[in-house]
Amino acid sequence: MDPILTKYVREPNSFTLDFYVEHEGYAALKAALTKKPDEIIEMVKASGLRGRGGAGFPTGMKWQFVDKKVEPRYIACNADESEPGTFKDHLLMERNPHLLIEGCAIGCYAIGAKVAYIYIRGEFLHVQGILERAIADAYARGFLGKNILGSGFDCDVYMHRGAGAYEAGEETALLESLEGKRAQPRNKPPFPALVGLYNKPTAVNNVETLCNVPLIVSKGAEWFAGLGPEKNGGPKLYCVSGHVKRPGVYETDMKITLRELIDGHAGGVRDGRTLKAVIPGGSSVPVLMPDQLDTQASFDAIQKAGSLLGSAAIIVLDDTTCMVWLAENLLHFYRHESCGKCTPCREGTDWLHKILRRIERGEGQMQDLDLLSSVSANIAGKTLCAFGDAAVTPVTTTLKHFRHEYEAHIKEGRCTLTADWRARHTVGAHA
Amino acid sequence: MPALTIDGTAIECPDGSTVIQAAERAGIFIPRYCYHPGLSIAGNCRICLVEIEKYPKLQIACNTPVTEGMTVHTKSAKAEDGRRAVLEFLLANHPLDCPVCDQSGECDLQNFYMNFGLYDPRFREQKVKKKKAVSIGPHVMLDQERCILCSRCVRFTDEITKTGEFGIFNRADKAELGLYPGERLDNPYSGNVVDICPVGALTDQDFRFKARVWYLSSAPTVCNGCAQGCNVDIHYVLNRPHLNDGARVLRVKPRYNADVNQWWMCDEGRYGFGWIDKGRLTKVRHRGVESTWEQAMAAIAAELTKLRWNGSRIGVIASSQLTNEELFLIREIFQGALGAQVTAAFPTRPGFSDDFLIKADKSPNTLGTTLLALDGATHDAATLVDEALQGRIEALWVFGHDLTKLGDGPPINNVGLINEESLRELSRKLGLFVFSGTNENSTASWSHWVLPTAAYVEKDGTFVNCHGRVQRIGRAFPPVPDCREDWTILLEIARQLNHPLAWQNPQQIFQGLTEVLPPLAGLTYEKIGSLGAPLAHTPPAAEAAAP
């Protein structure tokens, strides 16, 4: 499939309004404004578009759930792209910001919101400049603001800069952060569609999700659904990183297999090494093994294979990768990013990381392995948000497939794998 | 009214109830740390996890709305595993300083561990260290290591007092409870955070290290600090005189009453109990010399008898600190039998008040005096003192009040501020000057007779709070030896005045009272119970006093 969302990203001026308008930009918004809001929601439902942030929840349903009896309503665009291995929204906003703005405007029109906030992670300062500029240009050309294109529809889009918190990518934590508080998740129910930003009905959508909306409006739900396997329609951005020759964002439909993505698009495992395992959907999902590479990279197929497509961040691990080290690396991440609100996550991630660090350094004991499983099981399913389940996955998945590596660490009292990309000494987080 | 089943018990509960509330209705206790019925739902501690059929994961009972036909298990293996897991996490970094922790014995970490935990420790890592024993205000001590970050105190200061002192700073395992640097937890309700803290993170500086809580006895009563009449429990120790210089009352805790103070009380009431054990009058005195009750009663009765055809020359300054029963006896004996001038109006400057619990009227039973028409429509304490100074009153009985506090501000009527000089004058002019009360004061030192009486926690009776609610104060423990309840003194005086009254105890007096006072009609001690009962109809004065 030829790229659609990222078709022009290699063009020097792809991010400008002029370029965007020359290439049919904002035509979808114009078309949308001639339809009834409910028709747009029906189209999005018919298209089968599933959220691209990680959960894969049908976007049309989300929009339908938004309580239309309460004013005002909001769209909160989740541009807090922080799942390790994910960098697709980064690219979209940097090179195709007007597509997102158009998606926001259509989304607002569909759910009857007048304001969309794009919550972008603080570290993307260079992207923010581009996005701010694009928003200002869109206002100047009448694609945002009052009475858009003479339709009587008003819509404001604002960028809101985060400040360094993975948890702000959780939809309710994002809303808390937007309200000027710590990015800690809220209890559900109530869901944001009923009680969201400022306690008003809110749709929280990922950048890539909203970028797909203009396509659906201009090319039709049927066309969209027809791309890719059933219930996994539309173009998809895959982020391939790790031990591959050509890491990057690759756009294709979801019929593609992991092998085609890794060996085809990304050029295969680098340095003539062999593939040890693949994380198919960001650091929060279970690994898939080399014999599972022919799995289709769709939401449903990957789930069937025992993992999740998540944010479509494919991290490729070659045979130099120590899986105990990997678990320790990721648990350091989760321990650092835990918001600290609920008990199992706050205490459990710290505990897991401490055990893993001991084992990784060769100071572990055999009973630590059962302890790791048990503590992971005690966190999973008991936390306030999905973070807990995400955080234990690197532990449970490596224990499941690579228990022997843990045992080797404990027996040998050290890591037996050497890799030239690993630290020679313990510094920083490893000190 | 959804109907559901909890642990096999069928229960109906109002729409919008949560599982934890439904369980409470069914008499099933679900452990909780962050959940507090008076605060918003936080959902962060996770100890209230329960198993609900058709839900794949355990759910927190505090935030899960009940639905028709729901089946909840709080004691299934899965639910118990969940609770045990959460407890293990909570205790992972919790210091093991129970032996030196004031909360020990009433700590929900300890209690739930014994009920639901009982696992062997598996945490072999170094515990996270944080600050200990930080005095964060005049009353509260913070230990960050003991804190389980349930955020009850944060929500209390955000939602109830709206003072916002607390915050949770940093994140992940470094998250800690604290105040902004340089801030103090110094609002009028700060002590409540100690009550709601489920662990020993917030302890009471006043109570700190005074006694292990398992030595304490508890009795329900009503705070006498102001007209609100907050329901409280008084915690005391009788058999350990070596502790705290023999003080019996060690702390006061609010007692839940939906119609009065919910779960809360003010610091003024909470820490204002010192007088019960300090500076008490313990001996009958006649002009400074120790005497006996028999001599006092006989002598006082004899003096009063002399004036029995000249009742208006007897003055009685009663008090809105007295119970309805005692005020009723005073009215019967002095106003009724003797024709004396009686008032319970004792004008003082209004005290601190707010729009929550604290009332400007610092008397617990002003409304009771109004009901009994002793609230000074014709004369108040100042007029009686004035008349006494002018020689028109020959016998004066002061109940509890220190006359030097009269007015407590600008002079009222034609009496200047009463000082030691005027008391000496009173003492000289009066034929009989009786002071009955609990604590030493100037009036006691200048009166002819000093009668040591029981403190309110040492006697039974009722108060009427500013909202027209009749509340029983109970009797937490017996009076200090040789002190007597005011009502026994009054009954004895009545007997000696040849005006014996049929009643033997406060309960009987109250029954007598209900027969003559329509607003109390039909009430009994049983009906008042531990939570009080509203007056049959609220007198207009109550409405005015209420705000």
Next chain:
Amino acid sequence: MSFHPKMAYDATFHKSARTLDETDKGAGPPFAYTAENRARFDQIVKRYPPDRRRSAVLPALYLAQYQQGYITANAIRHVAELLGITRADVEDVVSFYTMFYTKPVGTFVVQVCRTLSCALNGAERVTEELTAKLGITPGQTDASGTFTLVEVECLGACDRAPVVMVNDGWHECLKPEDASRLVDDLRARGESVLSGCHHVVELKKKAG
């Protein structure tokens, strides 16, 4: 394990992880926005409903940090007053998000991404090289106040690993062996030596 033999049990052990100091010495110089920043603040606040000024706390803190280099207690006071919230509310936020500094930092804050994809491509070694070159460990600032070295979590540019963020600018594909030269270059020529984000790199290449 409070009685673990390795655990020193003394006053210094019981310390808070909070860094904010509100003593006269630690509160920093008196703080108020410059006229320019105040005007920006007034613009930003308009993005949120009038009764939701608190929403502007992150942008407001950024303004303070850009103006002064780091967030002091006095800056917190200023922000709290402008937004009508308590200082504790502001510190809650400051201490939660990683991008605010409560201590002075170096001219160049070198932030090495340490999370998986970067680590698989040598981020640990980059940190090692930088540590050796600068003579400081992550979290520290060098004696001259020029460099602060920090390890950060995933920056979201995993295809260009290892990524290093210097202040707000990006430097991608930093090989461990080039880390030392980056320090020298920064010292000599400032942030202009950074590669920028990868599309900038590509476009530059395209333009020749």
